[in-house]
Each structure stands twice: as structure tokens, then as C-alpha cells.
Amino acid sequence: MIITRFLGVTALALGIVPAAAQELPRTMVWSAYDVGSAGYAEASAIADAFGKKFGTKIRIQPSGSSVGRLQPVLTGRADYGFLATESFFVSEGEFDFSTPEWGPQDLRAIAGRPASFAMVTAADAGIEQVADAKGKRAAFVVGNPSVNLKCEAILAFGGLTTDDVEVVMFPTYAAAMSSMTKNEADFTCTTPTTSQLYELAESPRGIRWIPLDADNKEGWAALDAVLPIMSPFEEDIAAGLSDGETVAMAAYRYPVIATKADKSADEVYAFVKALDETFDLYKDGTATMTRWDLEQSGLPPADVPFHEGAIRYLKEKGIWTDEAEAWNQKRVMRLDAMLAAWEEFKPANEDLPPEEFSAKWKEKQQEVLESLDS
Missing domain, CATH: 3.40.190.10 (Periplasmic binding protein-like II)
Structure with missing residues (x-):
């Protein structure tokens, strides 16, 4: 069952919306792990903080499956996903995602708490x-x-x-x-x-x-x-x-907040700025939420490359380093190579039986990685 949370309604009704809130969408949808999980609890705490400070309405869509968390983000039905290692797997077309219906997907990280x-x-x-x-x-x-x-x-x-x-x-x-x-x-x-x-x-x-x-x-x-x-x-x-x-x-990063690579850099910038500015409101939500401090959550490694909008804010804050930039460029190169290989591989092999298709894609992945290392 989908559980919905609408936050900040009172602030909106009273018109008490700080100027900074105009940088954020008035409403957002986030996907997250199931109710009772750390991912859901942390997404809820951050959503509450966004509602209190900016009057933003946020609906959290929980799912017990990686597909259920990813699909809303990739189809645009959710703005952001509070994800885990499935974000890496889907960027490589691994495991459940080594099928013609999936394959590598172009995701970007916003921030991710160390776990x-x-x-x-x-x-x-x-x-x-x-x-x-x-x-x-x-x-x-x-x-x-x-x-x-x-x-x-x-x-x-x-x-x-x-x-x-x-x-x-x-x-x-x-x-x-x-x-x-x-x-x-x-x-x-x-x-x-x-x-x-x-x-x-x-x-x-x-x-x-x-x-x-x-x-x-x-x-x-x-x-x-x-x-x-x-x-x-x-x-x-x-x-x-x-x-x-x-x-x-x-x-590793759990939850890692991710979105599509083509999401507006300005929107992502506003999101990570809000994540930073509301930190004091949510940091005590769980025993580990202090690790959302951008000094920890805003640096690689992560499952996927960081979004350009997040990097812009992290640079302004003096958090993003030359080492982080080098990591990100290398990770973008790897993801781009997987996406390009999939474009060639899928039409030539999509009629194969599922197990054979996955096995051949695994071989292709290895070729891609070896080409990047050479």
C-alpha cells in the first residue's frame, strides 16, 4: 500500500513561505524504502524539515523493492529517490537490471549519508x-x-x-x-x-x-x-x-538521494541548498542523521556520479575538492561507456533467452571496464 505524507500545509495556508522556498518546487514526490526502514525514517525527517522551513509539500512513496523505488524516478513520477546500492546496479545494468527492459540508466547523486x-x-x-x-x-x-x-x-x-x-x-x-x-x-x-x-x-x-x-x-x-x-x-x-x-x-551510501541526470541543475542546486539549510531541523531524527552533514554526505565515492547542480552548491560551500572532481569525471566516463555499450548491445541481442542475454551483457560489461583501464 502506498503511504502518503503531505507536509507544510499549515504554513502554505497561512502564506508563511520564506523567500528561499521559491527556489524549491511547492510540491515534490520522493521514493524511499518501506515504512519502518532507516531510509523511510530519514526521508520523512528531511521532508518534515523542508515543510517547516520552506512550506514545501512532499509525498513519500515507499516500496520494498528496488524496481519500485527506481521506476518512479526514471519515469518522472518522483523527483528524487532515497535509494541504496540499487542505484549502482541500475547504472551498470546489473542483476535485476540486466534485461532488455532495463539496462544501464543515467542517474546522478545529490548527496548520500555514509552507512x-x-x-x-x-x-x-x-x-x-x-x-x-x-x-x-x-x-x-x-x-x-x-x-x-x-x-x-x-x-x-x-x-x-x-x-x-x-x-x-x-x-x-x-x-x-x-x-x-x-x-x-x-x-x-x-x-x-x-x-x-x-x-x-x-x-x-x-x-x-x-x-x-x-x-x-x-x-x-x-x-x-x-x-x-x-x-x-x-x-x-x-x-x-x-x-x-x-x-x-x-x-557506502544509504540512503543516497538520486535523480535523473537531465534534471534541471537549478532545481537540484535548490534541493541540496535546502538539505544543507534544514540540517539542524532533522539531524537528530535518528542516531545516524548527523552524517547528512554535507562535509560527509556531499563527497564521493557514491553509487553514481554527482549531479552538476549539487556540485555547484558544494563548490560554493568549499566542500567539493579536486579529488572529488577527478572521481566524478572518472565515474561519468564509466557510466557513459556503459550507456553507449548498451545502445549497441541491446538491439543485437534482445531476442536471446533471458539467461543468455544477461550472460552476454556481463561479458560486454567486462570489455567496457577493461577498455577504461587500458
Whole structure:
């Protein structure tokens, strides 16, 4: 069921609309994860802040599927999506999007809160570094490429692949997270506050987070080659951590606010400006919303390139760096190459059976990436 939120009605009715609000559309539609998710809660908090400060009416359209979140943005029925790793997958035409109906899509990021992700093990499993996971039981989730691919990237950090571990597939995310407590697996990869991990921390097996040292350049290069959307992050909120204790993890962007590449730069500029100016109104909405500060959320890496309208504002604020610009140009080049390859590939192969079509597109993707590296 679609749940609708209209915000700022009182302010509009009274005509109390600050001048800055004229830069924003009076109404917007955002897509987000399902009700109860962190993505929905954060989108709601930001929408409330926009309504209070600017009198903007925002309707949030939740969906439990990546397709349900992306389609409204790509068809123009939603202005922005509060997305996760599906934004990277759809930019590459990966997994669910490696079909003639989808393929690579031209999305741009506005901003994205860092969300940490790491390898976690039972303390008695004998794993202290990623490389120690060799030969151990790894909990993966059926039909969840977002989690599984991030875990493959972390294994690469330690010089491993899935061939070096015993992959145990679990039917649900919750089952995979509970597997270590039940001694059905030795490690998995996940966000640090998953409820089942608190149970692991209190169990006889205990819990250990495996560090991803930011100074390990070789490890980070290997991780990036598998999934180029994560960066080093010091996390202090995690199951089993004591007050003041931190762990070196990876961070991806969740939620990442994305829109179509051809969306007006002026509209996007106004959006990210409003996101910045309302920060004090929403920063305490959840335990991690302080990470929407543009010093953290306005810099790459992200799932897709940053929009020119966002970059304009970030430059004005002194946040956008030469390093960020170099990353963005490289990411645009990669996305443009995928889009061009798809234009050639699709008409020549769309009559193939689905599995064969996807397999051939995977080969084409690899050719594209190799051409960019040469």
C-alpha cells in the first residue's frame, strides 16, 4: 500500500513561505524504502524539515523493492529517490537490471549519508584479519546481491574470493545474521547495528569486527575493483563495541538521494541548498542523521556520479575538492561507456533467452571496464 505524507500545509495556508522556498518546487514526490526502514525514517525527517522551513509539500512513496523505488524516478513520477546500492546496479545494468527492459540508466547523486559495513565474526572463529576467513563458513543471503557483493568486495580486501571460503546460503537476511549465534556460520558481512548481532555479542561465541585498515592501499584497491562505491570509515556505533571504541569499516551510501541526470541543475542546486539549510531541523531524527552533514554526505565515492547542480552548491560551500572532481569525471566516463555499450548491445541481442542475454551483457560489461583501464 502506498503511504502518503503531505507536509507544510499549515504554513502554505497561512502564506508563511520564506523567500528561499521559491527556489524549491511547492510540491515534490520522493521514493524511499518501506515504512519502518532507516531510509523511510530519514526521508520523512528531511521532508518534515523542508515543510517547516520552506512550506514545501512532499509525498513519500515507499516500496520494498528496488524496481519500485527506481521506476518512479526514471519515469518522472518522483523527483528524487532515497535509494541504496540499487542505484549502482541500475547504472551498470546489473542483476535485476540486466534485461532488455532495463539496462544501464543515467542517474546522478545529490548527496548520500555514509552507512558503515564490515565483516563480523564469532569471536571464537579464529578470524582476526580478513585473510583469516580462508576456509571458514560464510553466511550469504539468497537473492540479496547488495549484501553478497559487498561481502565479496571485503573478501577481496584480504586477497580472497568466494572460492576461498565455504559459502552457506540462507533464505533470509535475518537467518544469515542469526547463523553465527547458532554455529551455522563463522562470519558474514553486514551493517553494524543489525539486531541479531547484539544476540551474538551476548552469546557464548562472542562477537568480533574485522578491521579494514584505511592505510592498506592494496586492500582498498582490490575492494574497489569489485565494488567501487565504498570508502574507509571509523565506526563507533556497533553491536559489541564499548563506549569510545571504534572499528575501521567500509562505508557506502544509504540512503543516497538520486535523480535523473537531465534534471534541471537549478532545481537540484535548490534541493541540496535546502538539505544543507534544514540540517539542524532533522539531524537528530535518528542516531545516524548527523552524517547528512554535507562535509560527509556531499563527497564521493557514491553509487553514481554527482549531479552538476549539487556540485555547484558544494563548490560554493568549499566542500567539493579536486579529488572529488577527478572521481566524478572518472565515474561519468564509466557510466557513459556503459550507456553507449548498451545502445549497441541491446538491439543485437534482445531476442536471446533471458539467461543468455544477461550472460552476454556481463561479458560486454567486462570489455567496457577493461577498455577504461587500458
